[in-house]
Amino acid sequence: MTLDLRFNKLRPQDISDLAASLSSCINLLTLALDLGYNKIGEQNLTGLDSALFNSINLTNLTLDLRGNKIGEEGALSLGFALGQYSNLQTLTLCLQLNQIGNEGTTNLCFGLVSCSNLSDLTINLDQNEIRLSGATDLGTTFANLTKLQKLKLSLSQNQIGDRGIKSLCTGLANCKNLLDLTLGIQQNLVSHQGVLDLGLHLADCIQLQNLTLQLKEVQHIEGPSVLGINCLYNLGSSLMKCEHLHILTLSLSYRDINKVSKQKLVTKLYKTKRLLRTIINYQG
Template identity: 45%
Template sequence: MIQQIQYFKNLEEFLSSSHQSFQVLDIDLQNNNKQIGNEDVLSLGAGLVKCTNLSNLTLNLQNNQIDDRIEQKYSHIQMHSEYILKLIIFYFILFYFIFFFHYNFLYIFLYIIMYLLSVFIFSFSFYMLYIQIDDKGASCLGYYLGLCTNLSNFTLYLKSSKIGVIGASGLGHGLGKSTSLSNLTLDLCGNKIGNLAVSNLVSGLGKCSNLSNLTLYLYGNQIGDEDISGLGFGLGNYTNLSNLTLGLSGNQIGDVSVSGLVSGLGKCTNLSNLTLDLSANQIYREGLSYLGSGLGNCNNLSNLTLDLCGNQIQTEGLSYLGSGLGNCNNLSNLTLNLQMNKIGAKGVSFLCSGLEKCANLQNLTLYLSYNQIYEKGASDLGSGLRKCTKILNLTLYLDRHLQSSQLLKVKCLKSKRLVALKINY
């Protein structure tokens, strides 16, 4: 029986509805006319708890807009501030004349100035309280979600809020009580999650013993080496995890943290599908060594998407990565993005020598544009890929200046089992 999805784009409408009948719920408060803040999150959480039969929930709280009342409030404060500024100038001129005629009203004048400044600061601070869902809201939301005991599928979009250590920890702790949760997607991009927040979040989620599918987007946060190591340690406790997507682009991830991350992934014994986005970070040769050896320990990995675009990868680093991938005996589908690095002809050869050891690799997509691969590199790439005898479908993305080269295509087509070849320039 197909369960009917209940859609809501208005918080008041959801709160006034009949909650007990809901099994599949989609609440989209993105770009809402009314700004969503902490108090609204409390009301939302209380409403969700009443949905006793709820099993599938999608909750979008990102990118809220300032409503009319806020705009009016801002306009009022702006006019009020300009008026106060004029008064300050007036009193300053008055003080000048008083001082010139030797009247000592200094204390009175300073008192008036401090009073007016206090009013101005208070007004501006009041305006700054107007929008975001912060740590308190995220923690409360996590608490209420933990009370939804039948929840098995949950998607939460909290992009570009003010969530930090406390909020992420509270969210993870609350969701950890959802013992029936098997599929989870969290979009926390563009927040202030750093320090120990990632570790606490993942540690809390580790209590979801039935969790098999996890998607975690943490693009553009303040995540560094210590945080990623904690993330890997926490993921090592996810014994039932089979599908994992980690979006970690645009952070401060270096070589040391990669070691902690992949060591944890190696403990996910049931992991078969992995998407790992580490683009626009600070990963060098040593980091690729850790990454390759760690991925080689994921014995059941069959589908891998690895994005390393925009790092500092050079020739020697690809030797380690290729060697590690060669140990993934069950790998059948691989998408590897190495664009915008410093890879040359030797690097391509090292990579291919590792890939030819992937005994079950059938589908391969390589992004190699914006590197230092010239005619010789393209020729070496063709020679190396020809040795990957099990590949059926091959897709390559290369620089336009290689478009005239025919050696690459000719050599690839000599692969005995190749069914489809697509080269994009």
């Protein structure tokens, strides 16, 4: 079932009616529900998540709530709903721009960790005021999802910092079955040292085959970060310890590395004779 209701200015009664309809779908296996940009608050989400409790047979769920205001309490309600889905294998959560914060991230992780059969997870938490403790909880949660093979996590424009990156990647390093990882940490108060720590810990993802790192302007409050070829090469050298890594994609800013240095970096990385493909994209 697919429902696209974004930009519809849904009223509380509309959400209640939707919840009532969904509550009867007890045998639903796949659900894609887009409620983006509807000014849904904490209380409205509670009724919707209660309805989703009945769909405990779901194996594939896509839930888009971007641009609402679910906050900490809404994230708690969502976490409780997710905790019911023991059969869930594929999950996509679009939660950017929702004022979730650290506490809301913790609430979300409380339910997410119960999805023990997840193999494919996409979660977007851009612009949610997440700091160190939220990043730490995410890392701990991922480490407990032992069947996870594919993860796409976007945390851009938060404030997780170097310690947050280290905690997050320490958790990811324990995802021993992870094959495919996309990690977006643009504009997060991350220094060169944070980027290097990222490489050191991700090197422990021993089964990783495909890695995409979105690193454009990893700092933002203290000014744009210019990573440069030395930092990026040291990052790449650490990642080469992933014995099965074949594809490495780095998304950068023109300020991070110019075209000449880009070619030098690619040439150096190819000398490892392990990578089949190295892609460096510019994001502006």
